[in-house]
Amino acid sequence: MGITKTDLFTAEQNELALLAKAFAHPARIAILQHLVKTKSCINGTLVQELGLAQATISQHLRELKELGLIHGSIEGVSVSYCINPKRWEQVQGLFNGLFDQLSDSCGSGNCC
Amino acid sequence: MGITKTDLFTAEQNELALLAKAFAHPARIAILQHLVKTKSCINGTLVQELGLAQATISQHLRELKELGLIHGSIEGVSVSYCINPKRWEQVQGLFNGLFDQLSDSCGSGNCC
DNA sequence: ATCTTTCATCGTAATATTGCAATATAATTA
DNA sequence: TAATTATATTGCAATATTACGATGAAAGAT
Numbered sequence: 001m002g003i004t005k006t007d008l009f010t011a012e013q014n015e016l017a018l019l020a021k022a023f024a025h026p027a028r029i030a031i032l033q034h035l036v037k038t039k040s041c042i043n044g045t046l047v048q049e050l051g052l053a054q055a056t057i058s059q060h061l062r063e064l065k066e067l068g069l070i071h072g073s074i075e076g077v078s079v080s081y082c083i084n085p086k087r088w089e090q091v092q093g094l095f096n097g098l099f100d101q102l103s104d105s106c107g108s109g110n111c112c
Numbered sequence: 113m114g115i116t117k118t119d120l121f122t123a124e125q126n127e128l129a130l131l132a133k134a135f136a137h138p139a140r141i142a143i144l145q146h147l148v149k150t151k152s153c154i155n156g157t158l159v160q161e162l163g164l165a166q167a168t169i170s171q172h173l174r175e176l177k178e179l180g181l182i183h184g185s186i187e188g189v190s191v192s193y194c195i196n197p198k199r200w201e202q203v204q205g206l207f208n209g210l211f212d213q214l215s216d217s218c219g220s221g222n223c224c
Numbered sequence: 225a226t227c228t229t230t231c232a233t234c235g236t237a238a239t240a241t242t243g244c245a246a247t248a249t250a251a252t253t254a
Numbered sequence: 255t256a257a258t259t260a261t262a263t264t265g266c267a268a269t270a271t272t273a274c275g276a277t278g279a280a281a282g283a284t
Binding site: 004005006008009010013014016017020021022023024025026027028029030032033036050051052092095096098099101104 | 116117118120121122125126128129132133134135136137138139140141142144145148162163164204207208210211213
């Protein structure tokens with residue numbers, strides 16, 4: 001991408017952007033939704049659910065893991081992935097903060 | 113990026129991903145926040161506020177415009193940008209839908 | 225009409241992301 | 255131990271994103 005100039009922005013702006021990247025690919029959204037739908041933890045049956053190659057899924061899982069959104073535990077030969085509720089709350093809070101800012105402003109009739 | 117296989121995913125998943133991209137850069141978050149902070153509409157004094165080149169800001173503004181998040185109107189020599197409240201509500205709704213799904217599931221003790 | 229200001233667009237360099245085949249690793253089973 | 259299964263990692267090729275200088279277009283000022 002050409003290097004993003006993170007030093008120009010606040011820590012919150014940079015963190016929001018990083019987290020938004022997690023949601024910025026339909027496969028990662030599908031993975032998160034699938035982890036939820038199958039109730040608790042679920043391993044990489046994702047490869048069959050989504051139509052992507054195993055290596056690709058694994059890569060997406062790693063990105064979600066690095067952001068702390070999910071976490072995996074070894075379950076025999078396979079790996080069980082699940083959502084990290086603590087982290088999830090943080091993320092929800094950050095985004096809601098952004099959303100609220102904007103809708104407050106619009107609510108008071110300042111938008112054109 | 114290597115082509116994203118949008119046909120593998122639902123319309124909602126693809127739309128969420130596209131919208132998330134809008135937030136996936138700190139400059140675009142800063143722009144949105146600045147548009148809010150300066151109450152109503154404001155033109156490209158953004159170039160001075162953020163430390164990026166004029167062409168770069170213009171490009172970010174175009175992306176936000178293409179997603180319908182903001183909209184600009186010519187005001188003499190300059191251009192007034194502002195948030196699009198209608199679209200904003202949609203976006204907030206989509207993200208809240210995703211967030212709620214996940215926190216519901218976590219709330220019922222299904223997370224590990 | 226010409227200059228100036230403000231913003232958009234084009235072209236391009238640098239870097240990031242996506243996707244997958246091939247290969248490595250680790251636990252399980254025969 | 256050797257074979258199997260499930261995941262992770264590596265190494266590309268293709269494409270997208272970020273950033274900016276240079277240039278273009280449009281409105282106002284001189």
